[in-house]
Amino acid sequence: MSSLTAIFGNSEVKSQDSDKLMELYWNRAELKKEFAGMRKEQFRLKDVIKDQEGAKARLQQKLDHLEDLLVDPQLAHNVIVFYQLRGLGRKCERKVAKFAEQLKQQREKKRHNSVLADFNAGLQKEAGGIKIQLVEKRDEVLHLEDQLQSEQRRLASMSGFKRFFGGRSAMRLIDDLASQLEIAAQDEQVLKEALDEIKNRRPPDHQGLEIPAKRSINLMIIAFAQQLYLHFSASGIAELIKESTEKSVGAINYGTRYECDQLLDRLHKSVESMEQSTEFVDVLQKRAAMLGEIAKFPGNNDAVPVPGTVSTLFQIDSNGVVRQSDANIVGENYWGISKIFSR
Numbered sequence: 001m002s003s004l005t006a007i008f009g010n011s012e013v014k015s016q017d018s019d020k021l022m023e024l025y026w027n028r029a030e031l032k033k034e035f036a037g038m039r040k041e042q043f044r045l046k047d048v049i050k051d052q053e054g055a056k057a058r059l060q061q062k063l064d065h066l067e068d069l070l071v072d073p074q075l076a077h078n079v080i081v082f083y084q085l086r087g088l089g090r091k092c093e094r095k096v097a098k099f100a101e102q103l104k105q106q107r108e109k110k111r112h113n114s115v116l117a118d119f120n121a122g123l124q125k126e127a128g129g130i131k132i133q134l135v136e137k138r139d140e141v142l143h144l145e146d147q148l149q150s151e152q153r154r155l156a157s158m159s160g161f162k163r164f165f166g167g168r169s170a171m172r173l174i175d176d177l178a179s180q181l182e183i184a185a186q187d188e189q190v191l192k193e194a195l196d197e198i199k200n201r202r203p204p205d206h207q208g209l210e211i212p213a214k215r216s217i218n219l220m221i222i223a224f225a226q227q228l229y230l231h232f233s234a235s236g237i238a239e240l241i242k243e244s245t246e247k248s249v250g251a252i253n254y255g256t257r258y259e260c261d262q263l264l265d266r267l268h269k270s271v272e273s274m275e276q277s278t279e280f281v282d283v284l285q286k287r288a289a290m291l292g293e294i295a296k297f298p299g300n301n302d303a304v305p306v307p308g309t310v311s312t313l314f315q316i317d318s319n320g321v322v323r324q325s326d327a328n329i330v331g332e333n334y335w336g337i338s339k340i341f342s343r
Contacts, residue, residue: 077260078253084267085237085244091271092228092241093336099224100340103217107209119203127198130191137188144181151177214303214342216288219295222310223287225329225337227280230315235270237263242334287314290322304341307331 155170209217232238240263243252254260294312295305311328330337 075250077257079249081254081260081263081267082244082249082252084264085241088267088271089241089245089335093340096221096225096228096335096337097340100217100221100342103220104209104342107213107217108206111209111213112206115207116203123198123201127195130195130198134188134191134195137184137191141181141184141188144177144184148174148177148181209342211301211303215295215297215305216292217342218303218305219288219291219310220284221337221340221342222291222305222329223284223314225335226287226313226327227284228274229327229329229334230313231274231277232270235266237267237270238334242332245336283316286316286320290314303343305330 151170151174155174158170229238232241240254254263291305291310291312291314294309296309297303297305307328307330310330311326313325313327313329315323315325317323329335
């Protein structure tokens, strides 16, 4: 045997060596895979750093440009006007977004309350039907119990002669009543469980708004955006506000320092009067209704109207007189309206 081992080797030792080689092979493969992943992550991080450095450089260019503008006494007042207008534009965006969110919440709450009311009404109707059946079944159970007890007493009161001739039929009647009572009791239990299931039933999950509701909200949003446009157009600054959100500082010349001061004065007065204006809900609803008459939508499942179909600006005065002009609030994305719509 020792001679065979010397010639062919120990199979157990060879198996252990083979397992170790396989383990080393797989460890090497895993290391290569992990190394490849690390290289990929390294390249990704280098790209991130490169992008950040580029963004930093662009930001520094903007800061340098802004500093040059502020240093120049002929341009510094233009910078102030530009950022005042841009700030007002963002404020208007927030107002429209807040208005839209409030509308959406109101409609969702109204829909939720309606769904919940229908759900509760359905539960009450269903539970009412079961309660009627339960009362009837309870009467049936009590009636059967009375009959069963009466027959049991009658059987117990039978004398030997009567029990001999009438005992079997009395026992069959008692067994039949007991079977009916058992079935009736089971039916009663089923009705009780059904009633408990109805009481424990949870209302349906919150459902999103349907297309007609979303369209109604969006028309009110457009009506509100038109209101802001009309308000600032009266001071001649609506287009200037929008322009400041699309161009960079220094790209617009608002004139001399005196002209800039005059523009700032109009701007501040317009903002003040905007904050004080609150009684225009009826106007918004009337304008939204008129927009709804002319609005066209791309498809049956679309909630945002085609911009060109709602480009009519409806100006409604305190006497209810309506004047129309052209202003494509949606198409030109005034107040960032495109990202505010309910979709």
